[in-house]
Amino acid sequence: MKRYAAIDIGTNSMRLLLAELEGMRILHREKEINTTRIGQSVDQGGAITQDGMERNLEAFDVFVKKARNYGAETIFAIATSAVRDAKNGKEFVKAAFEKTGIKIEIISGKKEAEIGYKGVLMGLKDTALETMVIDIGGGSTEFILGSGENLKEIISENVGAVRMTERVGENETKLRQAIKTTIENTLHRLNGTELQQLIGIGGTITTLAALHQQLEPYDMEKVHNYSLTVENIETVKSQLMQLTIEERKKLKGLHPKRADIIIAGVMILLVIMKNLNIGKITVSEYDNLEGLLYDQL
Numbered sequence: 413m414k415r416y417a418a419i420d421i422g423t424n425s426m427r428l429l430l431a432e433l434e435g436m437r438i439l440h441r442e443k444e445i446n447t448t449r450i451g452q453s454v455d456q457g458g459a460i461t462q463d464g465m466e467r468n469l470e471a472f473d474v475f476v477k478k479a480r481n482y483g484a485e486t487i488f489a490i491a492t493s494a495v496r497d498a499k500n501g502k503e504f505v506k507a508a509f510e511k512t513g514i515k516i517e518i519i520s521g522k523k524e525a526e527i528g529y530k531g532v533l534m535g536l537k538d539t540a541l542e543t544m545v546i547d548i549g550g551g552s553t554e555f556i557l558g559s560g561e562n563l564k565e566i567i568s569e570n571v572g573a574v575r576m577t578e579r580v581g582e583n584e585t586k587l588r589q590a591i592k593t594t595i596e597n598t599l600h601r602l603n604g605t606e607l608q609q610l611i612g613i614g615g616t617i618t619t620l621a622a623l624h625q626q627l628e629p630y631d632m633e634k635v636h637n638y639s640l641t642v643e644n645i646e647t648v649k650s651q652l653m654q655l656t657i658e659e660r661k662k663l664k665g666l667h668p669k670r671a672d673i674i675i676a677g678v679m680i681l682l683v684i685m686k687n688l689n690i691g692k693i694t695v696s697e698y699d700n701l702e703g704l705l706y707d708q709l
Contacts, residue, residue, distance in 0.1 A: 413439065417479030417487045418704045419472065421516065423451030423494040423550025423574050424673065425615060426468065428475040429701035430482045436709065438534070443632065443701065444478070445615075446471045447669035450504075451494030451551050455575045460498045468504065469511055476512040488708050489516040490700075492524050493551030493572060521568025525554035527703035529563055532611050534706060535636060535698030541608035547699070548616040548680050550574035550673070555598060557605065567602075569595045573616055573670075573677035580676070584653065587679040592687070599687045610690050612640075613699040615670060616677030621695040622665030623648050630665070636697035642685050645693075649678045 418429040425447045432440040450468045453461055460468075472489075479487045489508075495501040495518050505516045519527075528547045533539050545556040551572040557565040571594050580586045592599070621638040622630055652660060652675060661668035685693065 414485055415483045416705055416709070417475075417482065417484035418701045419475050419479070419487065419489040419514075420701055420704070421448075421450060421468065421472070421489070421491040421495060423454070423492065423552075423572055424449055424670070425550070426450075426471050426475065427701060428478060429705070430479065430484065431702075431705060433705070433709070436706065438702070441702075444475070445667070446475075447667065449550070449574065449669075451572075451574050453578070454494045454498045455551070455578050458498065459500045460494070460504055465500075465504055465507070469507055472508050472514075472516075473511055476514050486708075487514050488704050489514050490524075490527075490704060491516050491518045493521070493549055493570075496520070497551065521552055521554060522566045524552075524700060525556045525566040525568060526563065527707045528554060528613055528700040529556045529558055529703065530706045531699045531701065531703030532613060532696045533561070534702050535696050536611070537637070538609075542606055543609050543611060544602075544605070544607050545611045545613060545696075546617070546681070546684060546693070547614045548573065548612070548677055549614050553595070553680055553684075555602065567598050569598055571595055571680055573673040573680070576676040576680065577673045582653075582675045584675075584679065587676055588683055591680050591683045595683070599684070602688055605688075607690070610685075610693045611696050612681070612693045613696050616674065616681060617693070617695050618697065619666060619670055619674060620645060620648055620678065620681070623663065624665070626664040628664040632697045635695055638695045639692055640695065641692050642682070642690075645678060645682055645685070649675070649682065652678070
């Protein structure tokens, strides 16, 4: 049995996976999240702010220390949309290496989708079905189509919960229009695709599952493989829209630091599902962190 760690630096949050493996079988895993929002203002200003840089370097250092204390023999780290788009993204990676000795790989949207799909496969009951995986992040959304090990198509779009909140705010009509306009070509391309299951990964979708079940504390096992209908999602959205950000922070199942971006994330999901006439989504707690281990090992 060997121990490994994987760190994902996303637009909204940084996540850590600690896992004990026997071959490629995960015997034990635990996850931790820190809402570090490295992507704040990247869409508008083009760079990671000084505050964002310092906050994320500190959080990364904490995660690396936890991984070493856990006994991880290798620590893998990736950065996605915000670091990819920021003109000083490489500067952040260099500073992180100098601070911790761990190299962060800045990955493309397509690579992000590929490892997300690999991670999902590790947690699926039936891998042979025609599947689409949706990964709604802070800065981008990935659409991944495949069947079993056969990855057929990957599309990455620059719509994410942080990015759309910064651009549009929380106006439902404006959000719907901005999202649809941005991903119109993808929706057109995917319309009519024969699908047997839709799987969702990422903070927006796992939060929806936790909110719908009013989970406190968050429980990975109760979120994994949980199903949500469009009606369920509409109900949760309506409840959220009636509350102020401060009121949302008190809800069971919603991390307080996600309260200001959850509406945009939910709207992205609804626009996708409604325009593709998909009535149900299954939530996966296996995602690009597990996929990163699979990919590297």
